[in-house]
Amino acid sequence: MTQTRTFPRGGVRPAQTAAIPRSEPVTNATVPARAVVPLRQHAGEAAQRVVQVGDGVVEGMVVGKAFGPHSAHVHSSIPGRVAEIIRAEDHSGEACEAVVIDLGGEFARSGRSTTVRPWEASSRFELLALVQAAGVVDRGGSREPAHLALAVPPGREAGRLVVNGVESDPALSCTSALLREKPREIVEGTRIAMKILGLSAGALIAMSEADAGLVPAFERAIDSAGAQIGIRVVSARYPQEHSQLLLAALDGRAAARGGGSRARGTSGEVILSAATLFAVYEAVVLAKPLTEGIVTVTGSPLAVPRNLKVRFGTPVADLVDDCGGLREEPGAVVLGGLMSGRVAASLRVPVTKTTTGVLLLSRKQVCAAAGARPCIGCGRCLEACPWGLEPARLYKLLDRGMADEARVEGLEDCSVCGCCAFVCPSRIALAQGLDLGRRGRPLDGI
Amino acid sequence: MGSELPAAPFAREGSSSAAMAWTAVLCLLPSAGWGVVVFGARAALVLAVAVAAALAAEAVGAALRREFTLTDGTAVYSGLLVGCLLPPTVPLYVPAAAAGFAMLVVKQTFGGLGRNWMNPALAGMVAARLCWPGPFAAPAATFWTAASLPPLAGPLSALRASPVDAAVRGWLNAGVLSGAGMRPTPGSFDLLVGIRAGGIGELSVPLLAAGALVLAARRVARWHLPVTFLATFALLAWVFGGLPAGAGFFAGLPLYHLTAGSLLLVALFAATDPVTSPLTAGGQVIFGLGAGCLAFLLRFHGTLLDGPALAVLLMNAALPLIDRWTRPKRLLGATRGSPS
Numbered sequence: 001m002t003q004t005r006t007f008p009r010g011g012v013r014p015a016q017t018a019a020i021p022r023s024e025p026v027t028n029a030t031v032p033a034r035a036v037v038p039l040r041q042h043a044g045e046a047a048q049r050v051v052q053v054g055d056g057v058v059e060g061m062v063v064g065k066a067f068g069p070h071s072a073h074v075h076s077s078i079p080g081r082v083a084e085i086i087r088a089e090d091h092s093g094e095a096c097e098a099v100v101i102d103l104g105g106e107f108a109r110s111g112r113s114t115t116v117r118p119w120e121a122s123s124r125f126e127l128l129a130l131v132q133a134a135g136v137v138d139r140g141g142s143r144e145p146a147h148l149a150l151a152v153p154p155g156r157e158a159g160r161l162v163v164n165g166v167e168s169d170p171a172l173s174c175t176s177a178l179l180r181e182k183p184r185e186i187v188e189g190t191r192i193a194m195k196i197l198g199l200s201a202g203a204l205i206a207m208s209e210a211d212a213g214l215v216p217a218f219e220r221a222i223d224s225a226g227a228q229i230g231i232r233v234v235s236a237r238y239p240q241e242h243s244q245l246l247l248a249a250l251d252g253r254a255a256a257r258g259g260g261s262r263a264r265g266t267s268g269e270v271i272l273s274a275a276t277l278f279a280v281y282e283a284v285v286l287a288k289p290l291t292e293g294i295v296t297v298t299g300s301p302l303a304v305p306r307n308l309k310v311r312f313g314t315p316v317a318d319l320v321d322d323c324g325g326l327r328e329e330p331g332a333v334v335l336g337g338l339m340s341g342r343v344a345a346s347l348r349v350p351v352t353k354t355t356t357g358v359l360l361l362s363r364k365q366v367c368a369a370a371g372a373r374p375c376i377g378c379g380r381c382l383e384a385c386p387w388g389l390e391p392a393r394l395y396k397l398l399d400r401g402m403a404d405e406a407r408v409e410g411l412e413d414c415s416v417c418g419c420c421a422f423v424c425p426s427r428i429a430l431a432q433g434l435d436l437g438r439r440g441r442p443l444d445g446i
Numbered sequence: 447m448g449s450e451l452p453a454a455p456f457a458r459e460g461s462s463s464a465a466m467a468w469t470a471v472l473c474l475l476p477s478a479g480w481g482v483v484v485f486g487a488r489a490a491l492v493l494a495v496a497v498a499a500a501l502a503a504e505a506v507g508a509a510l511r512r513e514f515t516l517t518d519g520t521a522v523y524s525g526l527l528v529g530c531l532l533p534p535t536v537p538l539y540v541p542a543a544a545a546g547f548a549m550l551v552v553k554q555t556f557g558g559l560g561r562n563w564m565n566p567a568l569a570g571m572v573a574a575r576l577c578w579p580g581p582f583a584a585p586a587a588t589f590w591t592a593a594s595l596p597p598l599a600g601p602l603s604a605l606r607a608s609p610v611d612a613a614v615r616g617w618l619n620a621g622v623l624s625g626a627g628m629r630p631t632p633g634s635f636d637l638l639v640g641i642r643a644g645g646i647g648e649l650s651v652p653l654l655a656a657g658a659l660v661l662a663a664r665r666v667a668r669w670h671l672p673v674t675f676l677a678t679f680a681l682l683a684w685v686f687g688g689l690p691a692g693a694g695f696f697a698g699l700p701l702y703h704l705t706a707g708s709l710l711l712v713a714l715f716a717a718t719d720p721v722t723s724p725l726t727a728g729g730q731v732i733f734g735l736g737a738g739c740l741a742f743l744l745r746f747h748g749t750l751l752d753g754p755a756l757a758v759l760l761m762n763a764a765l766p767l768i769d770r771w772t773r774p775k776r777l778l779g780a781t782r783g784s785p786s
Contacts, residue, residue, distance in 0.1 A: 009777065014457055170457070248777070257778050332452060343451040359456070366452050373518065374560035376463050379668075379725035388776040390725070413778050418455035425463040426560075432453035 004209050006235030007245040008253045010386035012419045013237055014170040017298070017338055019305075026177050026294055026307045029322050031103060035078050035313030037063060038098040040090040041353040042137040043144050044070030051099060055082045059108045060289045063099045066132075072145035073135035077291035077311035080104040091143060091354040093342055098350070101313070109288065119284050124196045127284055131196070134283030136290050137353045140164050140273030141243055141415075146280065149270050150196045158197040159268030162250070163190050163277050165207040166234055166241040169337030172357045174296040175241075177307040178275055179207060179214050186274050187221040189281030190229055197270060201228035205274070206246055208236040238339055239417040243271040245386055295351055297323050299360030301330040310351045316358050317347035331366035334359040339418040340431070373426040381420035381430055387413040391420035391430045398437035411437055466666045466720075467519030471526060473657035473666075474715055478530050480653050481646030484588045485534035489646045493529035496541035500525025503546040507554025520559055524548055527567035527716060530647020531708060531755065532574070533596070536581040544574035564762045565722045568712065568755045575752075582752075586643035596643040597633075597706040598745070598752070602699075607632040608641045637705045648711040658714035667718035670730035671737075675713045678738025679754075680704055683746075690746055709741065712754035722762050729772035737761045 040046035047064030051057060057076040064074035080103045088098035119127060132147035142149070152158050163186065167175040179186065186205070194203050205218060212233045222229045234240055234249045247269065248256035275293060282288040291312055298305035303324030310319065316333055320326060334341035335349065337357050351358065381391040389410045397406040411434065420430040433443050461469065482490045504521035508514060515521065528545045548570030553562045575582050585593040590608040597605060607615070614635045623629070636642055640649025648654075661667040680700040687698020704710065717723060717737060724730050737757045744753025761768075 007777075009774070012459065014455075014459065017457065244778075253777065334454070334456060336454075338457055339455040341454050341456070343453065361452070361456055365456060368458070373463055374558065376466075376560050376720045377723075377725060378463075378720040382725055382774050385774070387778060388774040390773065410776050410778075413776060416454075422455045422457065423459050425460060425466055427458060427462060429453055431455065435453075 004233055004235055005249040006237055006240060007248040007256070007386055009388060010384050010419060011237040011239065012384055012422050014339065014422065017171050017300075020173050020296065020298065020307060022176070022180070024306065026181055026309055027322070029308040029310040029314060029319055031078055031311060032314040032318045033103050034083065034315075035076070035101045035103070035311065036086070036088050036098050036315060036348075036350040037074060037076060037101060037313040038088050038090050038096050038350065038352055039064040039074050040096040041074060041312065042072045042091065043142065044068065044072070046090070046096050047071055047074045049085065049097060049099060051082050053082050053084055056080070056105065057082060057101055058105070059110065060291060066135075066145070070145065070148065072137050073133065073289070075135055075289040075291050076101055077313050078103050079107055089345060089349050091352050114286050114288075117285055117287055119192060124198060127192055127196050130284045130287070131280055134279070134289040136276060136279045136283055138272050139275040139279075139293065139354055139356065140241070140271070143354045146272060146276050149272060150193060152197060157268055158199060158270050159202070160270070161190065161193055161197055161199055161203040162246065162269055162271045163203065163205040163274055164241060164243065164246055164271055165205055165211070165274035166246060167208055167211075168236050168238040168240045169339050169357070170238070171298055171338035171359050172296045174294045174307055174356050175274055176211050178278060178294050179211055182278055183214065183217040184221045185281045186277050187218065187225055187227060187229065188285065189277035189279070191225060191227050192280050192284050193270075193272065193277060194227075203229045204232055204250065205229060206232045206234055206250065208240060209233055210236045238419065239386065239415070242386075242415055242417065246271065290353055293353065293355070295319075295355055296357040298357065299330065300362045300365070301326050301328045301360045303327050312352050313350045315348050315350055316344065319351070319358060320347075328362060330360040331363035332361045334361060339422065340416060372428045375426055375428060378425060380423040380425065384419040384423045386417065386419065387415065389413055391434060392428070394437070395428065395430050395433045398433055399443050401442070403437055403440065406437055414438060460665060464518040467523050469664050469666050470661060470715070471519055471523050473660045474523070474526055474530065474647065477650055477653040477657060477711070478526060478647045480640055480650040481530065481534070484641060484649060485586065485646060486589065489534040491538065492532055492534055492536060492541050492646060493526065495538050496529030496532070496545040497522055497525035499542040499545035500528065500549050503549035504554065507550050508558060510554070511558060513558065515559060518559065521549060524553070524567045527647075528570050530711060530715075531567065531571040531645045533582060533584065533586055533644060534646055535584045535586050536578070540574050540578055540581060543577070544570040547573045560721055562721060563765065564759055565716055565719050568716050568759055572755055572759060588641055588643070590641055594643055597637065602702070605633040608636050610641060611635040637702065645708050645711065648708045651705055651710060654710045654714055661714075661718065668727065668730060670727045671717055671723055671734045672713045674731045674734025675717060675737045675741070676704065676709070678735050679709065679741050682739065682742040686742070687746065703745065707745070707754065708752050709754045712758055713737075716755070717758045722765065724765060724768045724772060726772045726774060729768045732768050732772065733761050733765070736764065
């Protein structure tokens with residue numbers, strides 16, 4: 001039984017940009033000659049470097065050990081030798097230490113047959129340890145190490161596991177591609193996560209209406225595994241994939257309050273992206289650390305936009321050739337989606353565990369983004385805000401340095417989804433302003 | 447790449463606020479053009495003076511803030527709207543003063559676009575009307591009729607039908623409508639198409655309605671406010687409009703009162719200004735209800751000829767209150783525990 005549900009208010013339906021045909025299979029990106037592996041690819045503390053310049057590394061070897069309670073291991077995605085240690089951008093654009101590896105030597109895993117590890121007999125703690133060892137990070141909104149979300153604290157129960165396969169950004173199709181190609185593996189990863197959480201039932205796979213055609217494949221995979229997993233089709237309205245809005249779509253308005261921005265809600269839900277469950281499958285069944293993922297590489301400057309399986313650490317510039325090269329000089333590189341991605345400093349930034357998309361903007365798009373005019377009070381940002389905030393009002397408060405008042409008015413609820421700025425006819429950088437305000441920075445210069 | 451990086455979202459929906467203002471200009475032009483057809487070159491001169499004065503005043507006001515805003519369409523629109531609200535008989539210093547007051551005093555002294563709390567065009571017109579009441583009630587000749595007073599200035603029986611009206615009604619009565627048992631009163635066709643004295647741009651119901659529909663379709667204006675405004679006014683005019691004449695309840699003439707004055711122009715093209723209208727649909731409904739009631743009171747029990755403009759200005763004053771009453775409901779609740 002499938003039914004289209006959505007969150008109660010706001011949201012937008014942007015037009016698709018540089019769409020990748022659904023028939024297009026995911027292809028492997030070229031192995032980079034030099035990988036830049038940042039030691040923080042998750043929300044939390046950076047991993048501690050365990051290699052020196054000149055060390056040889058093999059594929060899948062730990063180069064950074066988790067350090068601190070909210071950290072995850074970082075593995076090398078290619079074999080070779082450590083060339084240098086540099087400062088690079090992490091997942092949020094902050095500087096962090098990165099290991100630069102020059103490709104060399106033999107591939108220990110790629111191109112070889114893999115043995116399948118039976119996991120049904122393993123205890124939940126053994127399985128959790130495997131997930132932790134593989135450095136699995138939630139690729140969805142939370143970006144937390146997955147073993148933290150899956151570890152049920154003593155005295156608490158996981159109420160439910162929600163597999164977030166929803167994708168509504170108009171530029172991204174990596175989740176859709178994964179759902180299309182790996183339904184069996186995602187279902188198996190979900191079963192593993194259910195076992196870790198101690199759930200025999202109560203798991204849901206949510207996907208957007210645009211992918212409703214994939215439901216039969218998932219039903220078959222669930223049936224053949226004999227698992228108790230439900231499927232829910234939700235709206236493709238942006239930003240439906242946000243965990244709280246997904247809960248609101250599944251369970252109604254009140255459920256959103258329990259969600260929080262973390263992978264585990266206060267009411268016991270564990271919400272992990274479909275890519276994370278696929279990584280759990282690979283970690284447990286194939287004993288493979290998280291060193292690669294599907295990334296949408298798109299934008300009008302590219303000749304052939306594609307969904308590529310990219311080794312983490314691959315510089316963005318290397319992906320251009322896999323997409324048929326450039327048709328025009330790009331104006332900017334965005335990591336993430338069209339609506340809420342972040343401009344990268346250059347084409348040299350690496351793809352990391354939480355990169356869902358690489359979006360090249362044309363020079364024209366970059367110019368069009370500039371030029372704000374006065375707010376005319378049209379109220380469109382109020383209509384578009386899924387959180388029921390008044391973005392223009394918050395922006396004006398922040399602009400006058402009244403951050404405390406803005407917080408009282410709900411600034412902390414803002415998820416920087418970008419809907420307000422998307423609809424603003426005066427082209428005010430509302431989302432950027434609210435993001436700066438949330439992080440306690442002044443609004444000068446925008 | 448420049449030093450200042452662009453930020454998400456990297457796409458924008460719909461037209462810019464400047465494009466919205468220019469769209470509004472285009473939607474108002476047919477109605478203004480009809481005024482020129484009806485009143486002749488003099489009406490075009492009044493419109494031109496109003497637009498020129500608005501542009502000049504806007505340029506001066508914005509220059510004092512070291513800005514240039516003439517291309518954003520809002521000054522042209524306000525000037526055109528001022529001209530549309532004025533009768534063609536006014537001396538030319540009236541449109542100049544009204545538009546200048548609108549832009550310089552009402553808009554620019556409060557900080558320019560988006561900062562004014564009153565609708566500039568309506569405030570300019572009302573100010574001019576208070577200064578020079580005479581020309582506003584002066585008789586005006588149309589292309590088809592001799593000089594006559596605006597409909598609301600005299601009793602209903604004083605309305606004289608134009609030859610066009612007589613011809614069209616005669617044809618309708620003989621043909622289409624006789625079977626339906628309807629007999630339009632003399633002057634009703636004049637009121638509908640706009641052959642009468644009055645404001646230059648307030649005359650033609652079809653052209654005003656068509657322009658408003660385009661505004662709504664292009665999402666320049668939302669329908670909630672004008673629809674509530676007009677419906678409230680029409681209802682009150684129907685229920686209570688007969689009382690002053692001693693005809694009892696439910697004896698009013700809502701269609702006459704909807705078409706006879708500046709109501710349609712004000713409700714469709716002035717009250718919908720985003721700057722001086724509420725943020726939410728709920729607020730727009732409240733605004734419309736209030737403006738409808740006030741416009742009714744001012745028309746039936748006021749001393750000024752024209753209630754709608756003043757009604758909107760009074761509701762403008764209540765705008766901050768309305769916006770506060772109708773704030774959106776926060777999805778996560780107003781008080782939320784800190785995540786610590």
